[in-house]
Amino acid sequence: MGVRFHAHADPDALTRAVAAVLAKRCDAGVAERGHAWLALAGGRTPLPIYARLAASKRPGRLDVVPTDDRCVAHDHPASNVRELRAAFTATRDAQVHALTCADGDIQASLMQARALLSAHPAPFDAVLLGMGADGHIASLFPGDANLAAGLALDSGQEVIATLPDPLPPQAPFARISLTLPRLLRAHSVLLAITGQDKRAMLERAWHARDSSLPIAALLRAGLPIDVHWSP
16 A cells, blocks of 8 residues: 555656556456556656557557546647547557547536546546646646545545646646546556656655645555656
8 A cells, every 4th residue: 555656767667667567457457347448647758658558559448538638629739638549549449538528618528528437437447647847637736726626535526627727838728637536446546757856746745744735635545656757
């Protein structure tokens, strides 16, 4: 139980290690129920991991959902579902499910995400998260008006709509995000981060008494979390 920290020499070593864990979890899901069920973060750090996983050509069906997504059209450069579909486009029997509707409408997207999760209630075989320099995970940002609903382990909510305040200038969009309890309903939860600034944030969160910081809430949830870090 608790947090397990894995330090890697460089991002390539991190990519190999995390992809191997995901592949093992996919194989377990296929053996158990005929398909694997993953929740995967967007962003630059995990994309090489997905490329390596896709290239490994796992047997069986692979179902993927983003841990969170921006409320934009699916062909928008800021769309996580667009990135994930591109990563797994050559993978046979892989389906990437969208949390958002095709035009990015926030209320319609929230309804779609709720329906998707209701239709797929099983625990994830694996969840892969990233972390922002401000300590956010998925699209659960410090200071969000409904952050408590996203972090509360007993909230009963699986997905929320969020509007970060302030909006990140590089992606100024409303978001749909899985909640912390839904992310933790998984056989394996991994956090992949790179760089000294994010390691410093991780250490700050680990020693923080205030679990309203999203990454601190994840680390202090009391469940097994595998943190993979490289410089």
